[in-house]
Amino acid sequence: KQEVTQIPAALSVPEGENLVLNCSFTDSAIYNLQWFRQDPGKGLTSLLLIQSSQREQTSGRLNASLDKSSGRSTLYIAASQPGDSATYLCAVYPLSGNTPLVFGKGTRLSVIA
Amino acid sequence: DAGVIQSPRHEVTEMGQEVTLRCKPISGHNSLFWYRQTMMRGLELLIYFNNNVPIDDSGMPEDRFSAKMPNASFSTLKIQPSEPRDSAVYFCASSSVSGVGETQYFGPGTRLLVL
Numbered sequence: 001k002q003e004v005t006q007i008p009a010a011l012s013v014p015e016g017e018n019l020v021l022n023c024s025f026t027d028s029a030i031y032n033l034q035w036f037r038q039d040p041g042k043g044l045t046s047l048l049l050i051q052s053s054q055r056e057q058t059s060g061r062l063n064a065s066l067d068k069s070s071g072r073s074t075l076y077i078a079a080s081q082p083g084d085s086a087t088y089l090c091a092v093y094p095l096s097g098n099t100p101l102v103f104g105k106g107t108r109l110s111v112i113a
Numbered sequence: 114d115a116g117v118i119q120s121p122r123h124e125v126t127e128m129g130q131e132v133t134l135r136c137k138p139i140s141g142h143n144s145l146f147w148y149r150q151t152m153m154r155g156l157e158l159l160i161y162f163n164n165n166v167p168i169d170d171s172g173m174p175e176d177r178f179s180a181k182m183p184n185a186s187f188s189t190l191k192i193q194p195s196e197p198r199d200s201a202v203y204f205c206a207s208s209s210v211s212g213v214g215e216t217q218y219f220g221p222g223t224r225l226l227v228l
Contacts, residue, residue: 034216043117043204043219044156089156099169100146101217105155 002027002094006104013080014112021075021107023090028068031093035064035075038087038106047088048075080111117220119205125226131193134223137186138207146217147180147190148204156204162188195227 003026013019023033032051036044048057048064050073056065063076077084089106118137126132138145146161160170165182173180177196182188192199202224206217 036219041222041224043221044206044217045219046216049216099158099172100144100161101158103156 002030002092002099002102004090004092004102004104006088006090006107008107009105010108010110012110012112015080015082017080017111018076018078019080019109021077021088021090021109023073023075023104025071025073025090025092025102027094028071029095030068031095033064033066033073034091034093034101035062035073036089036091038089040086044089077109080109082111082113085109085111117205117207117218119203119220119223121223122221123224123226125228126195127228128196129194130227131191132195132199132225132227134190134192134203134205134225136188136190136205136220138188138205139209139218140186142207142209142218143185144208144215144217145182145188146206146208147188148206150202150204150222159190159203195225197227200225200227 005024007022030052034049035047037047038044050057050066061078066073087106087108091101091103120135143164147159148156150156159172160180162182180190202222204219204222206219208215208217
């Protein structure tokens with residue numbers, strides 16, 4: 001059964017700092033990996049989607065990498081801002097089985113001004 | 114498009130009462146997902162539909178939970194009878210094509226409190 005782990009569970013950094021969020025998954029047989037953002041009291045918003053054949057995806061100050069063989073992904077946020085404060089969730093789409101997305105529990109990020 | 118619409122946004126009910134959560138997916142999307150989120154267990158998939166047909170309901174906790182999708186623009190998740198341990202945020206999401214590998218678009222969620 002696919003399991004997704006995100007470490008750390010919470011992170012606090014000063015504004016302007018570059019940071020990395022980690023995600024690991026137990027089964028490398030995946031279609032893709034996705035990073036979502038969740039603001040308090042809100043739903044999830046898709047940030048980046050990396051296909052299994054890709055190594056990374058970039059959107060603005062965000063860069064996500066994927067190492068499928070080792071079961072790891074990182075989300076790099078450059079020059080963090082207070083508006084980046086949110087919970088970031090990683091999810092993988094398994095190749096087999098009926099479950100379309102398996103989520104980690106997220107990393108709660110606080111960027112302090 | 115208005116995105117995925119869920120109602121109600123908040124629901125407070127007493128144990129034993131029936132609760133019905135509603136979802137309108139994004140127009141043109143043919144896959145719909147119901148999730149439950151708690152602090153302890155994170156985000157869990159309850160059930161999902163492709164073209165209005167339930168594909169996998171293995172995440173539904175027990176027979177007290179049921180979901181329907183009578184047409185492409187509407188789905189319900191019903192809990193009867195409700196229990197305090199059902200308190201959580203329930204999300205609906207939709208995606209296009211077959212849903213395989215496609216990103217999902219989430220609604221704002223329904224925050225349920227069962228007293």
